Amino acid sequence: MSTTTTNAPGAGAPGKRKAPAGEKVADWADGRLGIYTLAKANMRKIFPDHWSFMLGEIALYSFIIIILTGVYLTLFFTPSMGEIEYHGSYVPMHGVVMSEAYASTLDISFDVRGGLLIRQIHHWGALIFIAAMLMHMMRVFFTGAFRKPRELNWMFGFLLLILGMFTGLTGYSLPDDLLSGTGIRFMHGAILSTPVVGTYVAMFLFGGEFPGHDIIPRFFAIHVLLLPGIMLGLLTAHLILVFYHKHTQWAGPGKTNKNVVGMPLLPVYMAKAGGFFFLVFGVIAMIAATFTINPIWVLGPYRPDQVSTNAQPDWYMGFPEGLIRFMPGWEINIWGHTLVMGVFIPLMLLPVVLTAIAVYPFVESWVTGDKREHHILDRPRNVPTRTGFGAAWIAAYLVLLIGGGNDVVAQFFHLSINAITWFVRIGFFVVPVLTFIITKRICLGLQRKDREKVLHGRESGIIKRLPHGEFIEVHEPLAQEDLHTLTAHEQYRPTEIGPDTDEHGVRRKVGPVEKLRARLSKGYYGEDAQIAKPTAEEYKEITSGHGHH
Amino acid sequence: MSSETGSHGTGSDEIVPENEKLPGEHGHQGHSVAVLDEDPFADPGLPPHEHRVQDIDERAARRSERTVALLFTVSMLATVAFIASYVAFPIDKIVYVWPLGHVSALNLSLGLSLGMALFCIGAAAVHWARTLMSDVEIADERHPIEAEPEVKQKVLADFRQGAEESQLGRRKLVRHTMLGALTLLPLSGLVLLRDLGPLPGTKMRHTAWKKGKLLINENTNEPLKPEDIVVGSLAFAKPEGLEREDHDFATEIAKAALMLVRIEPDDIKDKRSLDWSHEGILAYSKICTHVGCPVSLYEQQTHHVLCPCHQSTFDLSDGARVLFGPAGHPLPQLKISVNKDGYLEAQGDFAEPVGPAFWERG
Numbered sequence: 001m002s003t004t005t006t007n008a009p010g011a012g013a014p015g016k017r018k019a020p021a022g023e024k025v026a027d028w029a030d031g032r033l034g035i036y037t038l039a040k041a042n043m044r045k046i047f048p049d050h051w052s053f054m055l056g057e058i059a060l061y062s063f064i065i066i067i068l069t070g071v072y073l074t075l076f077f078t079p080s081m082g083e084i085e086y087h088g089s090y091v092p093m094h095g096v097v098m099s100e101a102y103a104s105t106l107d108i109s110f111d112v113r114g115g116l117l118i119r120q121i122h123h124w125g126a127l128i129f130i131a132a133m134l135m136h137m138m139r140v141f142f143t144g145a146f147r148k149p150r151e152l153n154w155m156f157g158f159l160l161l162i163l164g165m166f167t168g169l170t171g172y173s174l175p176d177d178l179l180s181g182t183g184i185r186f187m188h189g190a191i192l193s194t195p196v197v198g199t200y201v202a203m204f205l206f207g208g209e210f211p212g213h214d215i216i217p218r219f220f221a222i223h224v225l226l227l228p229g230i231m232l233g234l235l236t237a238h239l240i241l242v243f244y245h246k247h248t249q250w251a252g253p254g255k256t257n258k259n260v261v262g263m264p265l266l267p268v269y270m271a272k273a274g275g276f277f278f279l280v281f282g283v284i285a286m287i288a289a290t291f292t293i294n295p296i297w298v299l300g301p302y303r304p305d306q307v308s309t310n311a312q313p314d315w316y317m318g319f320p321e322g323l324i325r326f327m328p329g330w331e332i333n334i335w336g337h338t339l340v341m342g343v344f345i346p347l348m349l350l351p352v353v354l355t356a357i358a359v360y361p362f363v364e365s366w367v368t369g370d371k372r373e374h375h376i377l378d379r380p381r382n383v384p385t386r387t388g389f390g391a392a393w394i395a396a397y398l399v400l401l402i403g404g405g406n407d408v409v410a411q412f413f414h415l416s417i418n419a420i421t422w423f424v425r426i427g428f429f430v431v432p433v434l435t436f437i438i439t440k441r442i443c444l445g446l447q448r449k450d451r452e453k454v455l456h457g458r459e460s461g462i463i464k465r466l467p468h469g470e471f472i473e474v475h476e477p478l479a480q481e482d483l484h485t486l487t488a489h490e491q492y493r494p495t496e497i498g499p500d501t502d503e504h505g506v507r508r509k510v511g512p513v514e515k516l517r518a519r520l521s522k523g524y525y526g527e528d529a530q531i532a533k534p535t536a537e538e539y540k541e542i543t544s545g546h547g548h549h
Numbered sequence: 550m551s552s553e554t555g556s557h558g559t560g561s562d563e564i565v566p567e568n569e570k571l572p573g574e575h576g577h578q579g580h581s582v583a584v585l586d587e588d589p590f591a592d593p594g595l596p597p598h599e600h601r602v603q604d605i606d607e608r609a610a611r612r613s614e615r616t617v618a619l620l621f622t623v624s625m626l627a628t629v630a631f632i633a634s635y636v637a638f639p640i641d642k643i644v645y646v647w648p649l650g651h652v653s654a655l656n657l658s659l660g661l662s663l664g665m666a667l668f669c670i671g672a673a674a675v676h677w678a679r680t681l682m683s684d685v686e687i688a689d690e691r692h693p694i695e696a697e698p699e700v701k702q703k704v705l706a707d708f709r710q711g712a713e714e715s716q717l718g719r720r721k722l723v724r725h726t727m728l729g730a731l732t733l734l735p736l737s738g739l740v741l742l743r744d745l746g747p748l749p750g751t752k753m754r755h756t757a758w759k760k761g762k763l764l765i766n767e768n769t770n771e772p773l774k775p776e777d778i779v780v781g782s783l784a785f786a787k788p789e790g791l792e793r794e795d796h797d798f799a800t801e802i803a804k805a806a807l808m809l810v811r812i813e814p815d816d817i818k819d820k821r822s823l824d825w826s827h828e829g830i831l832a833y834s835k836i837c838t839h840v841g842c843p844v845s846l847y848e849q850q851t852h853h854v855l856c857p858c859h860q861s862t863f864d865l866s867d868g869a870r871v872l873f874g875p876a877g878h879p880l881p882q883l884k885i886s887v888n889k890d891g892y893l894e895a896q897g898d899f900a901e902p903v904g905p906a907f908w909e910r911g
């Protein structure tokens with residue numbers, strides 16, 4: 001045995017290869033974290049490629065950007081409603097009495113170098129975050145990616161959207177400027193409308209009467225700690241499930257419900273997804289550099305007796321704003337109590353509108369009774385009823401957005417604000433129904449077109465004259481890949497309740513729930529709700545019979 | 550199972566087996582294949598890989614490499630530019646940049662350089678992945694999420710054993726008292742929330758207005774006289790003694806804010822409204838009865854006042870009746886008169902709670 005050190009690198013037994021430094025670190029970590037086992041399943045994990053799959057990535061990256069910039073902002077922001085006289089760099093506000101929250105936001109904007117940029121990245125990031133979540137959710141909805149086994153992940157995503165909205169609300173309220181204070185005032189009024197407990201909840205939340213001295217510090221804790229903490233947990237669960245379920249994919253040659261076709265995480269997705277983070281961050285930084293958002297110095301500090309016109313919340317709060325604006329001012333007084341229907345009904349409609357889309361996966365799986373896993377995405381046209389429902393939901397959302405900005409719309413288009421409000425009042429009920437019908441028809445038309453294409457081929461644009469003088473357009477048959485892709489979707493058949501009597505001639509009992517389900521199933525998959533896709537026999541008959549045309 | 554899937558025009562009697570949790574996309578491999586000699590819609594399998602120009606032409610690949618390297622280099626330069634801007638531009642320097650207008654030089658330069666530094670890294674990585682990394686598609690197997698029946702049996706057996714060993718089912722006393730303790734415990738947390746705020750009491754029924762309090766002009770901070778308010782104008786007032794520097798100014802003004810207009814007495818339609826006015830000067834709460842925004846857009850010809858938040862419209866000549874919008878009741882009116890020195894004064898507090906309606910409002 002050598003007396004010198006035996007632990008020195010390269011002092012191992014002869015013939016043993018020298019492990020590189022990286023491998024040694026990995027060995028160390030593996031001995032404690034089991035990283036090799038983790039990496040075995042995930043390092044070369046396959047991710048399918050499609051542009052629509054990156055909407056969720058935008059949401060994820062903007063969330064990270066918001067956290068990074070948010071931490072920076074907390075270093076300078078004072079969440080206090082204590083009042084001071086301003087003497088900072090922004091001369092027009094000199095001598096104005098304002099809360100420390102507002103003053104410190106002015107300081108971030110005018111005294112901290114780069115503070116304004118980070119504030120604007122933070123705010124733009126929030127707007128993009130929620131827009132991306134909504135778009136991502138629409139992608140998942142319209143392609144049926146929420147079906148088993150992903151229903152719970154749909155719910156996680158839905159909760160992230162709701163929490164994101166409230167994190168946004170509590171965040172843009174923090175500067176205590178005239179606009180956001182008005183938003184808090186609105187929230188206070190909405191809480192007050194709650195029967196029985198509203199007054200108490202408002203007193204407890206605000207630490208007394210409006211506005212009091214507590215709401216900004218309390219919103220601060222909710223905005224920087226409580227909600228992002230929950231969201232971080234949900235997001236982790238969301239991503240773990242994405243990995244665990246493996247990503248969905250579009251139908252196509254070689255793609256089945258039992259495989260996932262794409263490129264491996266290392267290196268392609270590491271580079272693409274990692275690079276995409278920088279792209280999203282870069283674009284948001286450039287937007288923040290060039291487009292001013294929430295110029296609180298123009299608005300002035302909040303005072304409950306002052307207001308600015310064109311008071312608009314951030315866009316994602318536009319649809320609750322629409323609900324509150326289109327509602328007639330119904331107020332009922334009974335036995336010395338006031339039921340503020342004009343505010344409370346919109347307040348209750350908000351969760352109804354959101355829940356309608358949240359519980360949809362469970363409704364659809366109940367209607368189909370399908371218990372299988374689905375990993376192949378639906379083309380929206382192939383599920384007209386679902387697509388119609390989603391489009392109707394978006395239509396209702398957009399009508400409410402118009403309602404939420406009725407003053408802006410009225411000014412911009414020189415319309416009567418009363419007319420717009422009435423349009424929203426009626427449109428909220430009528431437009432979604434029309435959208436549903438129209439969307440369904442478009443889907444059916446597209447299905448017919450697909451059927452036509454499969455059976456008769458693609459229009460080639462070549463006009464041929466037949467011997468007897470007739471002109472026809474030559475149709476080219478589709479390639480096997482296209483034939484497969486266009487016919488890969490499954491078509492459900494509607495549920496049938498069955499005969500009224502059983503085999504012994506005894507009347508069967510069919511509950512109302514079962515009847516409803518049968519009716520829904522007919523609406524979804526009945527003759528009027530889908531076009532039968534071409535069968536192999538039909539195809540053979542046409543192609544073998546008299547050539548293709 | 551009531552909804553079956555009729556896939557690919559196979560026989561209508563095809564039923565998906567109950568235990569088939571991961572069906573292949575195509576039902577043709579089954580019995581229906583016998584009918585057809587060949588399925589025209591069968592999956593042809595993954596198409597062969599098509600080479601990119603970089604895969605076959607090393608010069609193209611080198612061009613890609615140089616593009617990626619260039620993007621990384623631009624990013625480095627942009628970071629240097631970021632630091633340089635941070636040092637070079639004073640924070641208050643405003644420059645004119647077309648088409649943005651007058652903007653902060655520091656904000657613009659920091660944002661653009663940071664954005665460029667980030668964007669170029671992203672663009673480089675994506676270009677690298679798209680042109681140089683392998684783009685051969687690989688198929689991975691999926692496995693059912695659900696456990697195999699044996700696994701499920703084992704887990705259920707383990708659970709039964711564990712539950713049995715705990716004796717939770719047998720020792721009812723333990724179970725009930727445990728549930729009781731765990732149910733009661735959260736009450737402590739709930740009780741702790743009590744001091745979040747005071748109970749409402751009658752706080753929301755009172756404002757800072759009292760009999761004899763002068764109406765102070767919000768703009769001049771001087772007591773108002775009737776002649777200060779001319780027909781067609783809108784004035785804002787606060788109660789005497791309430792100062793901006795007061796600790797509770799915001800909370801008090803949120804209820805006491807007052808809006809004064811003068812309307813020819815003949816034009817005042819509401820009898821009580823006329824009685825509570827002074828020479829046609831009407832004092833209304835400025836706080837909207839919808840959700841509490843300050844109403845402030847006055848249309849002097851029609852005497853309508855509009856809340857800019859949700860467009861509730863009130864007719865000030867008719868007891869502030871709601872004409873349009875989501876507000877549920879009129880703006881409360883403050884009874885005013887003139888004191889011996891000729892200044893406007895309140896005749897008392899508002900007769901009803903101001904601001905948004907609430908359950909106890911009545």
